[in-house]
Every structure is written in structure tokens, then in C-alpha cells.
Amino acid sequence: MMSAMSKYDVLVVGAGVLGLSTAYHIKRENPERSILVLDKLGGPGQGNSAKSVGAFRNVFSSRTNFLLADSTIDFFTHVQEDLGHDLGLVFHGYLWLLSGRQYRRQEENFKEMSRRGVELRTWEREDLRRMIPDLVTEFEEGDKEAEVMGLEPVERGLQGVKCGSIDADRLVRFYEEEFKRLGGEVRYNVEVKRLILKPERELGLPGEPFVWQDASVKGVETVRGEEIYADRVVVAVGAWANTLLNPIGLDAFMRPKKRQVFVFKDERLERLFHSEGFNKEGVVPLLILPKAGILIKPEVSEGALWIECADNLGRPFKLEDDPQPELTYYTGNLYHVVVKYLPCFRDVQPVNMWAGQYALNSIDKTPYVFEEAGMIYVGAGSGSGLMKCDALGRIAAALYAGEKEATLYGGRAFRVSDLSVKERRVERETFVL
Known part of the structure; x- marks a missing residue:
């Protein structure tokens, strides 16, 4: 005592x-x-x-962020592969889906990252269509929804190889x-x-x-x-x-700010989940859509897809001991972007959801x-x-x-x-x- x-x-x-x-x-x-x-x-x-x-990446333009993340990822690998502790480590990769404008704006960053040792792969639009058949890379002329939401066509994909997930x-x-x-x-x-x-x-x-x-x-x-x-x-x-x-x-x-996760597991998403050619697991990488930074992560342990979006403007800084997810944040907000790029999500409801908080240094x-x-x-x-x-x-x-x-x-x-x-x-x- x-x-x-x-x-x-x-x-x-x-x-x-x-x-x-x-x-x-x-x-x-x-x-x-x-x-x-x-x-x-x-x-x-x-x-x-x-x-x-539980996602991790070493794809950063900042040398500081790169060093912090890259060495930590190496330690994760050491713990699982050398020490024999199963951390649920999976290198499924990150895949940024980029418009032509976005790619050109970041091209110098990509070159500098590669010089620093970040392993990157670039996929052309034709590659993405073949490897992720559920992905819409171009919108039809006169698509009012895409125009109103400011959605851009996907021209390239940038894959971070030393990126993936870990069981927190x-x-x-x-x-x-x-x-x-x-x-x-x-x-x-x-x-x-x-x-x-x-x-x-x-x-x-x-x-x-x-x-x-x-x-x-x-x-x-x-x-x-x-x-x-x-x-x-x-x-x-x-x-x-x-x-x-x-x-x-x-x-x-x-300052604390709420972040929400929505979990999807449905047979209509099976083909997307099992998109092959990106990694040895034969699963889709963590996708970052061109709009609003919406990310879709494969959770290999349960065969599910997790969706998150870090909304900033309009989301208050507020400490919550038990933050609650808002279903309408997905159904009335993120959903409209997600289904334009990935129509396989149409009418699919989340099977689980939760909320946590970032300690955000703005x-x-x-x-x-x-x-x-x-x-x-x-x-x-x-x-x-x-x-x-x-x-x-x-x-x-x-x-x-x-x-x-x-x-x-x-x-x-x-x-x-x-x-x-x-x-x-x-x-x-x-x-x-």
C-alpha cells in the first residue's frame, strides 16, 4: 500500500x-x-x-518529421521481426490520389524526399484504373455534383512504400x-x-x-x-x-480537437479492399482522396475499411473526456465526396464508429x-x-x-x-x- x-x-x-x-x-x-x-x-x-x-508513414517534406517517423518505423520493425513481439505491423503503403495540379505543386517535394531516402512509387492514371477498378479517375463533362464540390480528376497516385498500420x-x-x-x-x-x-x-x-x-x-x-x-x-x-x-x-x-473514425465491412467493398499489385498483402493501400484529405485505411486484421477526415475549419477546439462520433458527419458530409471517387460505397452504412482527440499544434x-x-x-x-x-x-x-x-x-x-x-x-x- x-x-x-x-x-x-x-x-x-x-x-x-x-x-x-x-x-x-x-x-x-x-x-x-x-x-x-x-x-x-x-x-x-x-x-x-x-x-x-494506427497508421504510420515516413513521407514528410520536413527533415525533422522524417527523422522522427522513419526511425520509429524502424524500431517497430525491429520489435516485431527481431524481438518477436507481434505488433500487428503491416506495410500496406499510403497512396495519395492526386490531381495534375496537386502533383505539379508537390513535385519538388517528391524529388527532395526521394533524395533523402523516402521510397516512393508513382502510378499513372491508367495504372490506377487497372489496379483499383472501383476508383473513378475522371468525371463526366457537366457533372454538376463534382463541379459544386470542387472535385478534381485523379491524374496520378503517389505511393509511400514504408508506410502502413500498427496495432496501437x-x-x-x-x-x-x-x-x-x-x-x-x-x-x-x-x-x-x-x-x-x-x-x-x-x-x-x-x-x-x-x-x-x-x-x-x-x-x-x-x-x-x-x-x-x-x-x-x-x-x-x-x-x-x-x-x-x-x-x-x-x-x-x-489544443484538443475531435477526430472521428467510421468502419465499413460489406461485400460491395471486397473488390476495393483486395486491390492487388501495391503490396505483398494484396490489399489496397491507405488511400488519401484528392479532396479534403479524406483517408480510407485497410484494416487487414478484420478485412474492413476505416474512413477518417481531419476537419479543421468549423470543428471547435474543445477538450472532451468521452468524445462521441457523429453519424451525420459521414452520411451528410464525407459520404458525398467518397461516393464520387468510389461509387462502391454508395448506400453502405458504417458498422462501427468512434471518436478521439488530437493534441493539435496548429x-x-x-x-x-x-x-x-x-x-x-x-x-x-x-x-x-x-x-x-x-x-x-x-x-x-x-x-x-x-x-x-x-x-x-x-x-x-x-x-x-x-x-x-x-x-x-x-x-x-x-x-x-
């Missing part, structure tokens, strides 16, 4: 994929340190990690199991109420810390009134970060890892936290150790301060359709 006041070397708040990756890498590099992970939910990755579509639940459980195997401790159903801010030199006066005192985060208080202290506190709670950081005047550099859409007032913050994943999680955990562990560079999986070096606030050095992501 824990005492009412406990002390650890490191306390990690959040048992999602970022919190557990960070805890694992700190423990791996510091096996003698006592490390505790807390989460308000009942198990690992039960928040927004559990609601992720298996991934977080891998990190949890390895962390615990090293001697780490995890406590679930423990909600943190606040971060405890104390002066470095306490005087025992009411109102401390005062502005003239050096203060830092020393621990947390739970909703049950338990105080847990640590030499270093790590906050990795995703969309909930502002609830802990705002009260002590620190910025999480993100400025550069790149995560933050920094230390402030004795607290390490890992967050603002902006929807790509899972595909960058291992790199972010290693960078946070390097920050904890006071190192200037982190070594990502595979040996590539990464400047720790690049993801900080004061010395931030990230490139603008320009591969945005």
Missing part, C-alpha cells in the same frame, strides 16, 4: 504511447532509478492512443511490459488533480512560491489527496495537457519535448504521435540525462533542443494537400 506521501526519481503522468515510450527509455538508460507511471484510466493507452487508426494497443502494451520488466512501476485509476509547485528553498510561509523564489514542479496531487513527489516529473497526457499546465502558467503548445504540427521548472513535457503530437513515439521517448530520455543529442533507433543523431521552445529548430511541413 502506498503511503500518503511517496518519493520517486521520476514520475511520468500519462500511460499513453508517449508516456510509456518515455518511461521505458528513461528506465532502459537508468535502470537504478525508481520510476512511476500514473494514469487516470484503467490500463495502458486507454485514452486517445486506443482511438488511433499491442504497441503500448509492449512499452508497458518492457518498462515493468526493467523494474518500472505503473498505477492505473489514479487521476492527477494538479502539479505541485514548490520553491527550491522552502520557508514555510503561506503563499509560497513567491516571485523572488526559484520554484519548480516537485510532484503531483491526486484527486484522492495523495501527494507523490519526484526529482523529475514528466507530463505526457496528450489532449489533457492544458488541465495540468495551465494552472501553473506553463504552455502545452497544443503552428508547425510538430511535437514538443522540453524542460521547464523541473518538469519535462512530451506532447502536441498533432495526430502523428504514435508514428513518432519511439523517437520522442528517446529524445525525452536524452533531455532527462542532460544530453545535447539523442540517438534515435538505428544510430541517427537528433539535437534535443530542436523540439524545445527557446531553441526550436523545425522545418515547416509543406507536404500538405
